[in-house]
Amino acid sequence: MMITLARSPEAQAAAAAEWMAFNDDYLIERIASTGRLEVIFACVDDAVTRLQSLVSGERSPDSRVLWTTEVQGHHLTVVITGDADAVVEAGRLLR
Incomplete structure (x- = not known):
């Protein structure tokens, strides 16, 4: 299921690695419900800029x-909202 602009396998892997690094640095909590995922990160250092860049790449x-x-x-x-299956798929980046 594709939820973002088409990316090459290399670009997908790079984006996933960036999300993993960001999650390792800043992830605090995930709150999931049907069609909605809220993910809370620490707001320190360069987190705002990094997060905005990551989210921009997913839109x-x-x-x-x-x-x-x-x-x-x-x-x-x-906060990711929308089709329940697509939210689950998008949420795989935020673990």
Whole structure:
């Protein structure tokens, strides 16, 4: 199931590696429900810039999910909403 713009296998692997590194550095909590995933990260160092870049790479006009980000005090939050299966697929990057 493709939820983002078509990427080469190399580009997909690179994006997944960037997400893994970001998750390792900043991930605090995942809150999942049907059609919605909220992921909370620490808001430190370069996290805001890195997260905005990562989320930008996932957004697509024809996507079945909507990616939003916000800063809440010392936390960065990513919320993915939309088709339940597509949210699950997108959430695989955020583990």
